[in-house]
Amino acid sequence: xxxxxxxxxxxxxxxxxxxxxxxxxxxxxxxxxxxxxxxxxxxxxxxxxxxxxxxxxxxxxxxxxxxxxxxxxxxxxxxxxxxxxxxxxxxxxxxxxxxxxxxxxxxxxxxxxxxxxxxxxx
Numbered sequence: 001x002x003x004x005x006x007x008x009x010x011x012x013x014x015x016x017x018x019x020x021x022x023x024x025x026x027x028x029x030x031x032x033x034x035x036x037x038x039x040x041x042x043x044x045x046x047x048x049x050x051x052x053x054x055x056x057x058x059x060x061x062x063x064x065x066x067x068x069x070x071x072x073x074x075x076x077x078x079x080x081x082x083x084x085x086x087x088x089x090x091x092x093x094x095x096x097x098x099x100x101x102x103x104x105x106x107x108x109x110x111x112x113x114x115x116x117x118x119x120x121x122x
Contacts (some may be wrong), residue, residue: 008050017053025049 001024009019022075025046032039046052066087088094099109 004052008054012054015055018054019050021048021050021052023049025051074099 004024006016009022012019025044026049027042027044029040029042032041046055048112070085070087077083097112098107
């Protein structure tokens with residue numbers, strides 16, 4: 001564990017990122033009781049970890065990228081009428097899109113996909 005934290009500190013120091021906490025993040029699991037077969041949701045927690053500052057910086061960068069992609073897609077949508085942006089933040093945005101499609105009579109069918117295995121290599 002110490003060696004991994006030292007690697008985190010060394011990596012961050014190359015980019016002038018201060019590492020105040022010297023513990024590893026941990027992972028815990030929560031059961032999905034609503035599933036017919038018991039399954040788990042894995043949660044990574046690192047509030048006092050050596051990766052906290054790096055995670056905050058990365059989150060900020062990804063948020064900016066997301067905003068710009070959304071902004072560009074909104075601009076494209078005005079001309080094409082189609083959206084290539086498929087990131088949802090909550091159920092409200094999904095309901096809004098479904099209502100729009102229903103009111104415009106564009107949708108003939110709706111399909112849903114489960115991406116359970118999408119991030120298995122992280």
